[in-house]
Amino acid sequence: MPRSEPDPQPDHRIGVHLDRVLADRGMTLTELAERVGVTVVNLSVLKNGRARAVRFSTLSAICDVLDCQPGDVLTFERP
């Protein structure tokens, strides 16, 4: 569990579309957390765009479970 909340104004422009991919696959966040091996709280932080970094191992596990590419979950948002 994150000890402190990440900044509300993150210093990056990576958009996270986990909720969209979850909806497309008909999967809940809880189920994804269970299958990926990450806590629901951490995945929620990621889903809401409040994470500062994602481990490649976590990203790999997410893409494996959701059968998608990283680009389906993460996008770079131009200003």
Next chain:
Amino acid sequence: MDPMPSRAARTAYLVLTVIFLITVVAGLVLVAHRLFGLLQDSHTLSVPASISVDDVRLPETFEIAGPLPVTVDLVGPSVMQRVIATVPVLVWWALVLVALWLLRKVARSAAEGDPFRASNVTRLRWLGALFLLGFPLATMVDGYFSDLLFSADVWTGGPLPPGGIATGFQVVVSAPAIMAAVCLFALAEVFAYGARLREDVDATI
């Protein structure tokens, strides 16, 4: 990242807490003694001082460097004399209490398994400032009030040694205090770096 408390950190916190409580009680007793003469004959106030070695007769082969620490008994001290003698004690007591309080807080966070916090960086910097500035300041206050107590207007304890009382308003540069301050400031930067790393790790999924 889950906290990882260690037995050593918990022990350190416990020891510091005990020392802090002892210091509180000892300070209260000492201040009460200085102000009201609780520990011994209430008509006598014992104060520390230093005298010149020239005022002490020693065998020729004996040599002492620097002033000699002595204890001076003032019989029938006035309220003002008691207050003057108590102020330095209060200043040193406050200094030690604040330092112990800050150390105890740092130890507590370590005992909880999460020492790398911004608050600990601030505490360590304050500790460094205490050593760098607080120690000379307390020494100056000590010297000033000692001068005042033994001044002609205030002292009623009989004749003083020919060389007078070897204390005074002076700025004391203490190498150990400066070294401690430098170490504490460096440690604060280490903790600041640790806090940044921790923040990054905590926000990493």
